[in-house]
Amino acid sequence: MKITASLVKPNESNADALIIAAYSDEKFNSIMQDVDKLLGGQISKLHKSKDFKASSAEVLTLFSDKGQRIVLVGLGKKDKCDLGTLQNATTKAIKALVSTPAKSVSNYMTSLEFHNTDNATACKIIALAASHAAYRYEATKNFKADNIHNIDSMDIYAAEKHTTDVKQAAAIAEGVKTTRELGNLPPNICNPKYLAKKAKNISKQYEHCSLTVLNHKEMETLKMGSLMAVARGSRNKPKMIILKYKGANKSQKPHVLVGKGITFDTGGISLKPGANMDEMKYDMCGAATVIGTFVAVAEMQLPINLIIIVPAVENMPDGDAYRPGDVVTSYSGKTIEVLNTDAEGRMILCDALTYAQEFEPQVLIDLATLTGACVVALGHVASAVMSKETQLPQDILAAGIDIHDRAWQLPLWDDYQKQIDTTFADMQNVGGFAGGSITAGCFLSRFCEDVNWAHIDIAGTAWNSKKEGATGRPVAMMAQYLINESLK
Ligand code: BES
Ligand code: MN
Ligand code: ZN
Numbered sequence: 001m002k003i004t005a006s007l008v009k010p011n012e013s014n015a016d017a018l019i020i021a022a023y024s025d026e027k028f029n030s031i032m033q034d035v036d037k038l039l040g041g042q043i044s045k046l047h048k049s050k051d052f053k054a055s056s057a058e059v060l061t062l063f064s065d066k067g068q069r070i071v072l073v074g075l076g077k078k079d080k081c082d083l084g085t086l087q088n089a090t091t092k093a094i095k096a097l098v099s100t101p102a103k104s105v106s107n108y109m110t111s112l113e114f115h116n117t118d119n120a121t122a123c124k125i126i127a128l129a130a131s132h133a134a135y136r137y138e139a140t141k142n143f144k145a146d147n148i149h150n151i152d153s154m155d156i157y158a159a160e161k162h163t164t165d166v167k168q169a170a171a172i173a174e175g176v177k178t179t180r181e182l183g184n185l186p187p188n189i190c191n192p193k194y195l196a197k198k199a200k201n202i203s204k205q206y207e208h209c210s211l212t213v214l215n216h217k218e219m220e221t222l223k224m225g226s227l228m229a230v231a232r233g234s235r236n237k238p239k240m241i242i243l244k245y246k247g248a249n250k251s252q253k254p255h256v257l258v259g260k261g262i263t264f265d266t267g268g269i270s271l272k273p274g275a276n277m278d279e280m281k282y283d284m285c286g287a288a289t290v291i292g293t294f295v296a297v298a299e300m301q302l303p304i305n306l307i308i309i310v311p312a313v314e315n316m317p318d319g320d321a322y323r324p325g326d327v328v329t330s331y332s333g334k335t336i337e338v339l340n341t342d343a344e345g346r347m348i349l350c351d352a353l354t355y356a357q358e359f360e361p362q363v364l365i366d367l368a369t370l371t372g373a374c375v376v377a378l379g380h381v382a383s384a385v386m387s388k389e390t391q392l393p394q395d396i397l398a399a400g401i402d403i404h405d406r407a408w409q410l411p412l413w414d415d416y417q418k419q420i421d422t423t424f425a426d427m428q429n430v431g432g433f434a435g436g437s438i439t440a441g442c443f444l445s446r447f448c449e450d451v452n453w454a455h456i457d458i459a460g461t462a463w464n465s466k467k468e469g470a471t472g473r474p475v476a477m478m479a480q481y482l483i484n485e486s487l488k
Contacts, residue, residue, distance in 0.1 A: 179292030183470025233321030260368030261287030268341030373436030
C-alpha cells in the first residue's frame, strides 16, 4: 500500500473509499459535516438514531452517489482515545474494505484533534495500522483472479508540516511488510541462502548500501565454533550476512543490529515436541526484523551509519549434529558446554555479537525469538529489553512508546549469572527454569562486556496466531529508535 500525505477535501477525492472518524462525545468535525452534507444528512440521522454511535472501533459503511464507499469509524470518548484506540479503529476500517473492490482510500481520521497525542504521531500510527491491515500473504497461495482486491494506495489527510511524518510512516510500513513476508515464508523457501539473496536485492535497491556474506568455510576459518556447531546438523549451509548502510560521515560510529536467523528450529538432538513445530519457521524473525528496519532506514535515507548482521542457520538433528554434553569454543575464545541443543539461538548470536564488535559500534542491539519463557513473562504485548546499560534500554523503551510498539525491561543483574556457570567450560548454554529469558540474556552479556549493548527478546511479539502470522514487530520501535538517534 502506497501511503502519501494529502490535503484534498472529501468532495474532491477520487478515491474508491473515504474513511471518516468521529468521537462519541463530541460534535462532528468540519470534514464529517462536509461528508454528511454530501450524503444529504444521512450520517447525522444515523447518529441521532444511534445506528452509528461512534463508539470505539465501531465501523459503518455507506455509499455516496459518486459510488464511493464512506467508511464511518468511531473513536469513542475523546479523552479515552489513545494510540491503541487509533490503531484498532484504523484496523477495523481497513478490514471493512479489504474484501471489497476498493483500491484507493482517502483517510480523514487525522483531521480530528486528539486529546492524548499530537497529529504527527496520529498520522504515523494510522498509516502503520492501515498498511498492516491491508497486508495479505500471497507468496505460496493460488488466488482466483477475481478474488484479489488489494488496497494499493492511501492518502492520509495531513498538514504540510506532517508530510515528513507520513513519509517516515510509509518507510516504516515498507520495512514492516518486508519483515512479515520473510517471517511468513515457509522454511523450505526461506533458508540461509534465501536470506542472503534477499539482502543482496536490498543492497542493490537502495543507495549507500553494501553487502558481505560469509559462507560456512569462511566462518570455519574464522573459528566461529559456536555458530558452526549449530549449523553442522543441516544440509542448508549457514551464512553470515552483513548489510551496511552509510548515511553519515565515516567518522560516525555505526549502530549495529544483530538478528537471530534460525530459519527452522527443530531443537536439534534435544528435539522439540511435534505439536506446533511448524511455528519454528518464525525463528528467523530477529533476522527479519533487522532486515525490515534496514529497509525502513534506507527508504528514509536517515543520516546515520547502520550495519545489520544476520547469522542465518538451520537447527536440525543429524548424524553430524552437535550434541548435549559437547564443549565448543566460540569465536571469542570462550568455551561453552552445550546442555541443550534447543538453546541454539544464543549459540549463533554469541559469535555474531563478537564479530559485530569489530565494527566498533556506538550501539549494539540484538533481536531474537530467543526464549519461550519470554512469552510466559510478557505474553504477546511487549518485547523484552535487557541491558547492563542505563540509557540505552530507556531510549529503546521510549521509542516503543512513541510509535506504540512497546517493550518492557527485564533485569540483567549479576545475581542471575551463576545459573550458567559450569565445571566443564566457561559457561553452559542453559540456565534452568527460573528466569529463562534473563539467563539467556546473561549468556549473551558475557560476549558483550565492553560495548553499549542491549538484547531484545521478541519471542512473544514477532508473530501471533497462525492466522495472523508474522506481525513485523518490533520494526516500528527499532526504526523510531534510529530516527530518534539521528536527531541527537
Ligand atoms: N526458538 C526458541 C524459542 C521460542 C520458543 C520462541 C517458543 C517462541 C516460542 C528457542 O530456540 C528455544 O528453543 N529456546 C528454549 C530454551 C531452553 C532450551 C533453555 C526454550 O525456550 O524452551
Ligand atoms: Mn531452540
Ligand atoms: Zn530457536
